Amino acid sequence: MTPSALEAVEEIASRVRNRDRRGLARGLSWIEDRTPAGRALLDRLYRADHPAHRVGITGPPGSGKSTIVNELTRRLRARGAAVGILAVDPSSPFTGGAILGDRIRMQDHSSDPDVFIRSMASRGSLGGLAAASIEASELLEAAGFDWILLETVGVGQSEMEVVEAADTTVLVLVPESGDAVQVMKAGVMEGGDVFVINKYDREGGDRLEKEVSLMLELSRELNATGVADRWEPPICRTVALRADGIDALLEAIDRHRAHLERDPERRREVRSRKIARRLRTQLRDRLVGGLVRRWDLEGWVAETTARIQEGKGSPYALVDSLVARLLEEGVPGARDDARRSEGRGAEERP
């Protein structure tokens, strides 16, 4: 990195530490744009002790996640906590554009200096969403926010990764989202630490609650390994628009946090799991991103698409042979490079 680029990184790092909004916003853009400056910034600001409590909130579109975030924020602010919010919405797979509208429901806090709201689009399809939003939450952590609320539409694998990286994962369901079997099919049940049935006053609310509670009981019996002090995911009924049930929800989140922190052994385990996961997403993101750029794989996709359309081969064989070639040839001298860079300080460019 050039001296002027490094200087820019140092400047933004100190502005983030001082919670300067403009500097923090710029740093978040570096991270979203997957720039080396963004990584250098994270390297300087990384905190292995993870002082903030991260709450991932996921659920189907329209289930009231933003409204819940808004109400949770109000209560956290009343306690004097500073709150950073990341609202992730999908990018259009066709144009790459996105409409990010979660702020509409969070406007009560838009001018509060101790609340920072950032909308993020999921962007490219080749990984990156989980990495970018986790990195963004690390930047908010470095800026001294006590709580970080991460909101995503929980429909895909990468969205689940986002919320799983949180300390407490809240799953929001609504009577309209179908019966609990649908929820089970979506494979999101296992990830939840706290379940919310929002719009509980609508028809089917009590039935959904019964089904969810049955499923939780079932999974409890199946996984009864005799662990003492196991976390039992509670079910919270809310009508977020009227702020009904939000106090109880925050209390449930508090209890989960206390549960995590009560046992130092468990706390260590949770932290190390988080660091390992962090390494994995970072590795995948950097590897895939690096390979895509280095070999112009997007160009390869375009060319190969045309070939397949002309009837010259199938995706399976063509990807197979490309991957085989990449693995065989590798980057000339890459192995030596990797070994050498291990010995170098983190200051060096990877």
Add this chain to the structure above:
Amino acid sequence: MTQDEKIRILVAKPGLDGHDRGAKVIATAFRDAGFEVIYTGLHQTPEMIVDAAIQEDVDVVSLSILSGAHMTLFQRVLDLLRERGGEEIHVIGGGIIPEEDAAKLREMGVGEIFGPGTPTGAPIEYIRRRFETGRGQSQQGTEEAAKEGDAT
């Protein structure tokens, strides 16, 4: 601009008029053009708009005003952006704004005003032309760094 970079635009409706059809049309057109649109909806104060623009680190603020209060609202947004370190954020607008007012607004620092009947392609072209070479001067350091990263 690398493939990871996106033009980010805040589409907002300041003031009291309740007609957000135009804002929604332009937000959708911007998304279809590949931009990331932060949409904050109706009844925004200039303070709320500027707070959102700063936190979201947008390149452009696009205001839709049909109430007739455009002179004061644009002025306030420009002033607040300057006050809060967002002076390089580009401001454009649309709505019912007479040409002589539009000329004054341009003098004040508004990039362009798109009146009724403007095809949605016009603001998109305008923004692309302005930003396709990068996100403005202030990010030169990043771009330099990004280029260097590509060379690894």
